[in-house]
Amino acid sequence: MQSFLTEEVKELSKYNIDIYGLEDKQYDYDMESGDAFFQELEQDLIEHGSFKTHVVLNKSATMMQLNFQTKGTVTLICDRSLEPFEEPVDSNERIILKFGDHDEELTDEIEIINRNTNRINIARYIFDFIALSLPIKKIHPDLRDENDESDPLDEEDGVLVYSSGDEKGVIDNEEEEKIDPRWEALKKLRGE
Template identity: 55%
Template sequence: MNPLRAYDIHIVGLDTKRYEYDFTSDNTFFVALEQELIKAGNVQTHLVLEKSETMIRLEFHIVGEVEQICDRSLDEYNEPVDTQQTMLLKFGDHNEELSDEIELIERNTSTINVARYIFEFISLSLPMKRLHPRFRDEDDQEDDDQNGKLIYRSGETTNNDADDQTNIDPRWAALRKLSDN
């Protein structure tokens, strides 16, 4: 049996009101998706489905952790996941993805599978730079050091920079004469 069938929601018989679903995604979920980004993890998804005459609104709240490999040390570590996302499925004549948050689905669609949405939202919540937690403090300190340094300074001066005016590069002085005209 396909483990992703557990993520099917039959929408044919649903009334126009609010429904709530809970899903648990473990290692079998990530393996069944046949992708390379996440090999293992354990996340809980709370889904609120609101059906109306013209569309279905899906509100996801996903919490848990997924296994990642550090880009620096190649060590495995668990990355926490906590994200809230919304997806709109509008009824139409054909299936089409209109944007990241809006899709058209055929009016006669009987079942939607939310596994793909859960995986996409988990993937989007992960940081681009995968660093083991032991390296994150070092990386933050490096960023702070670089942010504290003055790397470039324009030729503009203020009254406080009177000492610096004597050390102006002659090329900047020539350009300043042009802009003063």
């Protein structure tokens, strides 16, 4: 059991960056991982994959800017066929960490971290950027065609029409057109 825990801690500890005592300049880090990275994080989106990330950290007295360039592949499950397939990942994102009195996320791109923080772990950022680079619809490459890329609202069958007219009148007219002729005799008896 002890060796299993050591491996888990070891996997995510590769993404630790000691920031205490760093001079105000640029630093470069290269990180590479595979299935163990995705299995270690508590998430259900990606189980398998491999990637390389190049991180450029620019430190100043008041903040750090981290640029992440990630390339690799992940295994996804097709939404249509439920078959696994390889999806390429190519992400170029950044995050800004400002030094302050507490930890707080201001925006998707800017966070405040306590100025007494000794170490940051960037595994969460890398995973988030990989997840954001994935397509919304996970379709196997063999099933993709030009129709998958088009907007369904642009197709003739899916055109949205706005009408400010009386909806009840429209519905009544449609119902009258759809009435079976055999029921016409009953309508006459009711006096309609």
